[in-house]
Amino acid sequence: MDAFKLNNNSNKPTLTPETFAKLRDFIDSKCGIHFADNKKYLLEKRLLNRIEHKNLKTYEDYLCYLTYDKGKDIEMRLLYNSISTNETSFFRDPVQLDVFRRGVLPGIIETKKARNDKSFRIWSAASSTGEEPLTLAMILMEEGLHNLGWTIDIIGSDISDGVLSMAQKGEYENYAVRNTPPTILKKYFTQTGSSTYKINSEVSAFVKYKNINLLNVSDTRMVRQRDIVFCRNVLIYFTDATKKKVVNNIYDSLAPGGCLFVGFSESLHNITRLYKPVSIKNSVVYNKM
Template identity: 35%
Template sequence: MATATGAGLTDADFARFTEYFYKRTGIHFATSKRYFVDKRIETCIRNSEFDTFASWFAALRMSDKQAMLQDLINQLTVNETYFLREDYQFDAMLSTVLPNVLKARGGVSRIVGPVKILSLPCSTGEEPYSIALRLLEEWDQIDHVDVEIHGADIDSDVLDKASHASYGERSVQRVPKAWMNKYFTSVGGGRYQVDDGIRSAVTLHKMNVCDTAAMRAFRDFDVVFCRNVLIYFDELSSRRAAENLYGAMRPGGYLFLGHSESMSRISPIFTPTRLPEGLVYQRPTGAK
């Protein structure tokens, strides 16, 4: 394994690299992120068999070097999360969105197929597991309705952590003590393991929201959480992501974005809907 003392990118190298990464992921890095990108590339070179940016980048672009690309994606994506984050949106899901979903689908006694919920990006799993916890503890229809919860992310490292579902003190600081005692086990070193029942309630997928072909595997979701990812995309990638999310949802389905994000600035295909707890976006019921 070669040792790299620095990425050694010229301005031209940086431009070539960011154009390549954008085409592969939809994520755009401005020159203001130059230091961050350089440092992450340095780490990738250090983890590889190459000792210069030129040789590493040439190999990266080869079709048989998918492991290198995944390592790069893992280095350059930010995964900051914790349990019950922005929980006012979970409140909205329980008090307004899910009752509306059940009503639109004929009511509890007539609903056909599961209620499907997607968390994308799911990062290390705190969000989809939070959804499972809130449903189990607070939704009065959970014993009468089949629910599928799916989590997806572009980063294979965080998906591996999500599958193991072991978390530190900071991640679980907002979880009520009673829930900790019921659903978590202390495994030492200030870490807590989510129990098998919660883990088995969530299906994990590796997915890039900008990959239109791959996103076709996702269909008929009633509720989608896509929080704090569109801010990393430019206008074109944001629009593509919005269209892919639209295609993944059932007509009338609900989309939650991060508090600093607005679909109205990206695409008109979703209908903004004001709920008591805040703003959500819907795929129109008559849409095809």
């Protein structure tokens, strides 16, 4: 596509308000990530490397490439790597994790025991580099489920191939484990350097990673009969319309009686009535009705 080639001048392209609106709406329609008007600078910065990598002249050219070029599908996956926010750590938001462990987990275990079902299925949606699903695996291991004949099945998903590749490696810096209790760090990690750790294989064996676009029903249909879904600190990046689509897709992936955890700053109020909000220890979880 010669029309897209960059000339040899050193001037960096500028994102005009008109093209920002087009790109913003295009990205929103593809993955739900929404850049508000005051985040124009952020989108401009995050896409610049992709424009330079493709030797394009302008942001408008980049939008044309994403729309019409034969390599657009591959480029969209690379774009997701560039625009995703991946702030996470092990044992993040311990209050919610305590609600999961002491307020939700016992009830689900008793219900499943009564049905003679000793499988436990979790989906960590938008799992980034793997800290959340691995945290959940360690909690279940601390409860001893794996030694009591239970099958633990955890899916970690993200739209970014880049973070999923990092999750598969299971290697982490000090910053990622800063909230991890010392006893847990010693038990389930191997220190590989002065400030680096690798998750032990006995933990990572319980987690499988998938590339899933939460807006895409054909993607979310790959995940079924989940007892619990964690979709924390994700909805804040979506419009209300997109939030509704995402949580409706998640609803279909939950088993009867399953529950959804969202972030502390997130709520399904005025988004959907599919779930029943339940207050547990100053936290809210959403049960499938």
